[in-house]
Amino acid sequence: MKLYQGLYLIKESFKTLGRHKGIMFLSIVIMSLTLLVLAVFLLVTDNVLSALERTRQELSVYAYIEEGLTQNDIEQQYKKLLAMKEVESIVFISKAEAMTEFEEEFGEGSAILESLESNPLPASFRIALKDGYKEQSNIRLFAEQVTAVSGIENVDYGKEFLDRFSLMARVFLYVDMILGFIVVLSSVFIISNTVRLTILSRQKSIEILKLVGATNRFITTPFVLEGAFQGGLASLVSLALLALIYLVVVKMLPDIAFLDVQTSVLYVLTCIVLGSLGSFAALRRFLRL
Amino acid sequence: MEARHVIGMYHLSKRYEDRTVLTDVNLQVANGEFVFLVGPSGAGKSTLLRMIYMNESPTQGQVVVGSFVSSNMKRRQIPYLRRKIGVVFQDFKLLEDRDVFENVAIAMRVTGETNYEIKRRVMQVLTQVGLYHKRYDRPVKLSGGEQQRVAIARAVVNSPEILLADEPTGNLDPDVTAEILQLLFRINSSGTAVLMATHNHALVKNFGQRILHLRDGVIEEDRRVGPRRFSRERLDEISMTAGKSIWSDDGRADR
Ligand SMILES: Nc1ncnc2c1ncn2[C@@H]1O[C@H](COP(=O)(O)OP(=O)(O)OP(=O)(O)O)[C@@H](O)[C@H]1O
Ligand SMILES: [Mg+2]
Secondary structure (H helix, E strand, O other), X not given: OOHHXXXXXXXXXXXXXXXXXXXXXXXXXXXXXXXXXXXXXXXXXXXXXXXXXXXXXXXXXXXXXOOOOOHHHHHHHHHHHHHOOOEEEEEEEOHHHHHHHXXXXXXXXXHHHHOOOOOOOOOEEEEEEOHHHOOHHHHHHHHHHHHHOOOEEEXXXXXXXXXXXXXXXXXXXXXXXHHHHHHHHHHHHHHHHHHHHHHHHOHHHHHHHHHOOOOHXXXXXXXXXXXXXXXXXXXXXXXXXXXXXXXXXXXXXXXXXXXXXXXXXXXXXHHHHHHHHHHHHHHHHHHOO | OOOOEEEEEEEEEEEEOOEEEEEEEEEEEEOOOEEEEEOOOXXXXXXXXXXHOOOOOOOEEEEXXXXXXXXXXOHHHHHHHHOOEEEEEXXXXXXOOOOHHHHHHHHHXXXXXXXXXXXXXXXXXXXXXXXXXXXXXXXXXXXXXXXXHHHHHHHHOOOOOEEEEEOOOOXXXXXXXXXXXXXXXXXXXXXXXXXXXXXXXXXXXXXOOEEEEEEOOEEEEEEOOOOOOXXXXXXXXXXXXXXXXXXXXXXXXXX
């Protein structure tokens, strides 16, 4: 495309937006509402994913130490465990510390404990795992290795919880992906049909352009630019609406976070692409490209 | 003069489902020639013109326009053919949301001309059709005759070898009709081949130009008494006699 044509088409797209204010306004309203669904979807996904991630981060493996080991034995165990490739860090929890933690959790002077003469809680290692080893299968394998270390009585990593958690996370991911696909697809569909309105209102102009020898690119470029502009503007409007909804919801669920800057920017860019793709798709059908 | 054909149709037929609209049309238009295409409503005149700017493709046979041949045209080549042909219609087909200048300029915008060249050429053509002073008006503010002159200006702004006119005076008063015809003659006298379709035989029979009679999709008669194109002298003669001999009182040519 030649420079003069490019400049003309850019100018032309903005003039057209001005010439057809009514239909442009209508399109942007419809797009904003459509995109709001996408934005809500993103917000929910984002929050659930970060909640899942937080839980995963907090996962640690407890290795309980047999009674009656010497300081030296425990140091040997510590070194052995630290040398394992899965291990990020280890905290040693002595019998006394275990007691304190227990008391903190269940209240000082718990009746059950007071009735005992000696401390029944074993000393333990709390092992944090490296990022790549926090999957269910890795942890199971790791737990077996730790159990094999001499002087480790047993290993606890919340197997039941982890199993349920992993399943939940996986189900959520699948459902979320399918939902996301549907939401994006219907956005494109609705946007594309909205653009069709615009195209129909300019059918005569398109016919004239074809008559004087405009290439398909010449005809489609202003529509695609307008689609991009509308998509961008509609995404900003939908973000503003999302913020309003968020302000209401956060009063009830204070843990919810708004989309971060990076996600928001990505979202706006995606909407710009959706807008131009919607335009292009609608024109393709119309021009029989 | 006789050597080169700007339009050729060879054993061309066009069918829509069960209807045959054009049957074995053979036709050559020479470079710079003026041709009237006459026939009653439904004869296939518009269809024949659509074959030339390749808005439709033949069911059989082929059309040759300059270096473009219908049988091996690709869809994306069509715009480049259209830039070499000006087309004018009964309903003008102007862009309602743009002024006269832009309506003419658009035919050059699509070719990627510089703004300077566009301005220079559009002003020149608008002056030739007598609408320079209305260049910033919207089409709705113009009379039918003026709108048709804008359409003609747009059709010739790229200096095409061929101008197609489909019933260009169909919506116009008799005196405006005479004006538009003379404008087409003038364009022809400067070397552009013109093919004008009309159902009004009386309007065009007295100019001595080639007349093709089309009936039910068949060329029944192809007749010419005068020269192939309008000369300047002939133009002067016609405009001198406007409203008198060739032109009847109501603007129709009738002698
Ligand atoms: N797209 C189409 N599908 C089916 N039939 C068509 C189509 N286009 C034209 N026709 C038919 O072809 C015949 C010729 O049409 P065309 O428009 O070429 O006639 P015309 O000579 O230009 O008539 P008019 O003087 O009324 O403009 C008509 O009977 C019309 O119904
Ligand atoms: Mg017709």
